[in-house]
Amino acid sequence: MFSRNVLFSALASMTISASAFASVEVGQPAPDFSLTGADGKTHSLADYRGQTVVLEWNNPECPFVKKHYGGNNMQKQQADAVAGGAVWLTINSGAPGKQGQLDADSANAYIASTHAKQTAYLFDPDGKAGHAYGARTTPHMYVIDGEGILRYAGGIDSIASADKEDIAEATQFVPQTLAELAAGKPVSMTKSEPYGCSVKYGG
Template structure:
């Protein structure tokens, strides 16, 4: 009996495999570059802050551009955040002590629901303007990493200071404002 020979295996030439690999690598690089174009860089101290609007829990709409000429402290917080609870009294005390014609506090409620947020404001007696970050638009603009975080913007709209984490006392908060704004 004669055996029939096995069909010869066909291999792709090395140059075909190499070319396909280069094309795939090029495609992945271009894809990565195009995905990165839609992202903005994190805010840097000394850079301008883009305008945004916050509608407070009282229904007032405040645009950052409306506050030109004033120093603005933006504090991101949430009702479920334990360190936000710790710093709430310091924020309220500092708010009562600053010249509100020159310095404005804005509380931005992050990833929360309205009822607990309102309860938080009431429980801590917070009287400065505060509102929800609907759709997390403001948080994304500031590249928020967690709560609490605070940002100090001068009267010309330039970011002057960033505080990641809670203030530890009223004096700590006042020092942050004074060192970064001249007020």
């Protein structure tokens, strides 16, 4: 378990400044991409037009990712979103040789071991998709509506810690956004500060 002081020191060292990225703005069209998945298929955002899409940036070795998978928070959100008709795409933008970078076999083993419920696990080794979205941390979450408009970008929840015990007390932003979109309501929290490990881009 991380102490609060150690945690925020780690966050400061692992999080990349937002100014290093050109990211899409909430309320604007989400950038399209075509990425190969652990299932061997190519997945493009355009393939899912008409459906709500959740993007989750992932690094299996990051302690903040481990918090949400170890606490079954990410899997529950994935399962609930998919059951509600949304598409959930997990993206790994780790460059070859970097921490958390996976190939298809290791990604499928990770999915099986964590009982993950995403629609697809995608590889972005050159970081183009990650940079297009301004993905800075793992996790970093995005929600795109059926018209292809970005409606939420930011952290998975409201408590920036690596402690699983905090999950129950936190506001979970993706389920909240999905429920509001499904009800035809304005999204109440469109942006939040992401927290976690820096995305392990190359170069």
